Amino acid sequence: MMNYRHWTIAATLALIGTAALFGCAKSTGTNADNGANGSSTMAQDNMSGGGEVSDTRSGNVKDAVATLAKAKQEAEKNGTYNCCLMHPCDQCMLMMGSCPCGKSAADGMPVCQECKGGWDAGDGDVPGKKAEDIKV
Numbered sequence: 001m002m003n004y005r006h007w008t009i010a011a012t013l014a015l016i017g018t019a020a021l022f023g024c025a026k027s028t029g030t031n032a033d034n035g036a037n038g039s040s041t042m043a044q045d046n047m048s049g050g051g052e053v054s055d056t057r058s059g060n061v062k063d064a065v066a067t068l069a070k071a072k073q074e075a076e077k078n079g080t081y082n083c084c085l086m087h088p089c090d091q092c093m094l095m096m097g098s099c100p101c102g103k104s105a106a107d108g109m110p111v112c113q114e115c116k117g118g119w120d121a122g123d124g125d126v127p128g129k130k131a132e133d134i135k136v
Contacts, residue, residue, distance in 0.1 A: 068093060075099070084134075086125045089114040102126065110135040 057065075072093050075081035082102035083089050091114035092099035101111040105126045111119075116136040118124065124131060 071097075084111055084115050084126050084129075085118040085123045087118065087123055089118065091115075105129055105134055108133070108135070112136070 055062075068090060072081055072088060072090075075093065075098055076088075080098040081088070081093065083092070083099045084101040084105035089099065089101065089112060091112045092101060095112075099112075101115045102125075103109075104111050105115070105119075105124070106129070111134055113136055116134055119129075119131040119134040122131070124134065
């Protein structure tokens, strides 16, 4: 059962997702502060081209992204976040507060939907595994 803190984080991150959906429809390119808080997205890393695009995210969204990144770093240090992607997923942290997908992928077990999508996009990071080996 989730405690109040987990519900608060989950609700905040749900708002981020909603804001990101609407924000994506309005802008293209990378965020001006890409990597400023130690986070980077695969979409940003894969973007090419020269121009700098202004960051239209609200302060609340930026804070929530930073909170999620910090929580993932803490879980990685504690050994409870073992993602199978080069750019670790968010879904497991939001839903469970941990990520078993690295071990699951290595053992031939299913991974979360975000990780499967990452594998299909070429972002997998388990030696000896290919996207077609990964189950969801």
